[in-house]
Amino acid sequence: MSVYWSENALLILRDIFAHISGDSPEKAKSVVDRITSRSEQIALFPRSGRIVPEFDMPQIREIMENQYRIIYHIEPDKIQILTVIHTSMDFEDIINQHKCVMK
Numbered sequence: 001m002s003v004y005w006s007e008n009a010l011l012i013l014r015d016i017f018a019h020i021s022g023d024s025p026e027k028a029k030s031v032v033d034r035i036t037s038r039s040e041q042i043a044l045f046p047r048s049g050r051i052v053p054e055f056d057m058p059q060i061r062e063i064m065e066n067q068y069r070i071i072y073h074i075e076p077d078k079i080q081i082l083t084v085i086h087t088s089m090d091f092e093d094i095i096n097q098h099k100c101v102m103k
Helices: 007-021 025-044 091-098
Strands: 003-005 060-065 068-074 079-086
Touching: 003 007, 003 025, 007 025, 007 079, 025 060, 025 068, 025 079
Parallel strands: 003 079
Antiparallel strands: 060 068, 068 079
């Protein structure tokens, strides 16, 4: 199945890169590469991620890459990466602040 990154998720990847590259551009590239490479696992095994507890919906799942939660939505014909968040962040606060609505 094909995996697509939402505009929101791509913006967050850019922010992650910018934040880390202040200390080490090489490390920033490595972190972003590891996050994006998880698309391969998601494409091959979409249900391998756990159900996101904040939603408790079987089609919204997440996999971890070090300190990042990669949250995705399984649709009938594709998989959409919705967001990437650091584990130190409170996801429910993010949803409330941005009034995020996920299918």
